[in-house]
Amino acid sequence: MVIISKIPTIDEPETGIVQFLFANKYKIPENRPLLIDSLDTNRFLTFAQIKKLTLQFAAGLQDICKFGKGDVLAIFSPNQYDFFIPVYGAVAASGITTTVNPTYNIEELHYQLSQTKAKVLICHEDNIKVALAAGSQAGLNKTNIFVFGDKMVDNIHPFQSVLIGEREAVLEDLTSEQCKETIALLCFSSGTSGRSKGVMTTYFSHANLTSNITQYAAFDKNVFNSKESNRMLTVLPFYHSFGLLVNLNYGLHFGTPNYVLKRFDIFSFCKAVQDHKITFTTVVPPICLSIAKHDIVPNYDLTSLKSAYSGAAPLGPELWKETMSRLPNLKLRQLYGLTETSPVAMIQPENKMLPGSAGLLFPNMTAKIVDDDGNEVTKYGERGELLIKGPNIMKGYLNNPEASAESIDSDGYFHTGDIVLINEEEHFFIVDRKKELIKYKGFPVAPAEIESVLLSNPIIADCAVIGVYDNTQATEIIRAYVTLKDQSTASEEVGKSIMKFVAEKVVHYKQVRKIYFVAEIPRNPSGKILRRLLRDIAQLEIKKEDINKSKL
Template identity: 45%
Template structure:
């Protein structure tokens, strides 16, 4: 069966991202502070954003020859001027590719070459890596510009491009809106080499329009905490776009640090916190969080990775604020399924956004019914154009009927609530049984000695099957021992079916490898397990 949204379809405007973002549907004043630097208290108003982005666009075109269709790369953690650079490039008719600042110069060079970027705006702290990457990608050093106001070794700040004149932002026909790429975010690479996801103007306008109707309670009084990275589609869509559309405010932090995060919520009376499960885990378990007054918080939104029921429950008990889940992927811009704030269902990732359809299929492509587990397939105007320079990968995940095969396993109940189980490719196959790592991880996290964990599979030649094994991070002052390993193993065995037992063992580690969005990098753990001859 095909699952459809409970909402009526939204009429999606066929206009460019810049025109949509600055359309100001809720009538906010130009002096409204949209972005606030949580460290310096510097503010960027709605009026300044519009003016500076159009001045930057004029400078891009007239000072360094940036043309319609050119690609600008941003290599920086969150920054108060990140939106100015993004919308300046978009106003100039360009494409923005946002880059993880923690990438090595080699990884950065790959994205520059693959995306075809010709201009780099980078944070001064990452200039050395940017110079190396630009050299490999044949980008002249004159096309590397810096955030902040200072010139460093002849590298100019991007503000030097701001002209006295403003550009008339490039406009697109309805057909061009649908076909023109606005953003090139790169998939997190949990399954291998990163791929450039082509998000069109129509994709972004669609997802914002869907969210606008769905999140009808959000308004100019809301204050978001922006600690998730803007280079990731979650932060890009929610902080850099949705906040502007709603006329809300966002306190930007360079990156997540628990004390700064809590202090910003306290000082700026933040009431909405979009986060990921590792942050929820810290807020629940780390006593530092209790030192701050977080009573202004009215809602937390967790996305990018599954969140266990137990963790949700603990968060609500401690902070007296609801926490809801949202589901999506870079390929869906990202939001496809979101929980309604006034109807959060325990363990559910939510319901379908307007204009979104979902079917759940079995391994042999059969469409499933209510309460039957299978792979989520999503169809809607927010589904990407495709993977850049990779028709084979695009064709492998978007079928001829427009269904995007997500690779995520889950089910829907009769009320239209969706539940995520795990990644299809991450399921452990034990003697014909399927074992979901996320389920075992949610059990492990209820153990009093464990602060974080990850489950993966290791193949046993002797038994010709995969065994589930767990890497665990112990709480402070807990002592590693074989006795504790056995206790944890028994703890899990008492709570799961026999085929889900941790037959591969328990292994202590200092840290679980994760993407910036909080997804566990299981392939690294699998490799580690093989190398250690477990």
């Protein structure tokens, strides 16, 4: 069966994303602070300042960096209150922005710079040395590298002092068709099955972005609205599609003051909610775990926090209940989406939050659930892979037409790789994952990438990597099964050395958390790793470990 959204159809916008965000549909006061440094509230940008600085930045790119149509600007930084300026300044200059994980090492950053052919790089003082080294390897002109802030770092100028001048760029008018075809953002993704080289880059048109905001507005108008008493806290990273496209885009469109933290920690989170009377935030399950379990939470007044969305990974019913029991005024609602859906495809309705449900489908979207043979299921409650279609589905994967064709079929349906079922009211439930990706604290990790790193270690003959859910961290962790060339050398110390070997080559969320030595990696006759068998073995190992702990 084909599931059609129950929400009334929207008129899809026919304008560029910058024009859309600056149109001020909700009559936001021009002097309202909308982007605020949570730790230093004297650092903020009003709606008028955001517009002006974005267009000035765009002009600076054009005039100083000779940045033009289709050129790419990369942002390599943790959250900053003025993150919006370069993100949409590049788009306002008729270019494209790609956001990069600020903890990437030189090789990982170099890969993304090379793949996107970035012409300009904005970094942060925390990672400027990595930025300079990777930029040099990618052939990036050093004069086109800038830093956030107001001071020079390692002879690199802040973009504020170089690119912000008097002239304001003139926005390019785009036809309806151009909005659908012109790329605005390139966000990292691991695709539906991952690739050995690492991330793939998902590219979004202007229409993908404007449609998703409009879809959300038709679904849920109570969380984001133009009342100044509504205050949002951003702790999720802006380089990730969830933080970028929900916190930044939705917030600005509705005029919700957005208090920005550089990164999450439970102390800063609680203090910010208390001090700024935060009413809304976005979270992932590990953050929910901190709220539910940490001893310091009761020491703060968090009663202002009325609403939160949880995404990036499934939120278990028990943790959902525990989190709300700690914050009795909170309605914690799960949403579902992927980078490829720009990013939200469904949200739990406020008036019917079902434990474990991912919610209802956004307007202008259709979905199918198919079995292993590609046949549509015919009954409610039947499991199968979720296929979804709508104006918010990405254009494709950059430089990878094969992966794009595999992910989006000839009928326009995106194959999510998630196994779902729906009830008779058409609430979706994510019950498993067909694809091989591991979700560590919401970040996608391709097993093949970690296996490639492991196999570069001269002592390893074969390996396989899986994700195993850890209740104590509310996330999957990366577990590696390793066959040594000399199996007699297997030991706890060797396991630690292998984990250290991987840690030195990958970003933190891709690190192996557990090593198990095995005589042979299970494979089918064609050589494909039997990960399902390894996951079954892992569950038996977990039960055995739990029994041993209970005996202590």
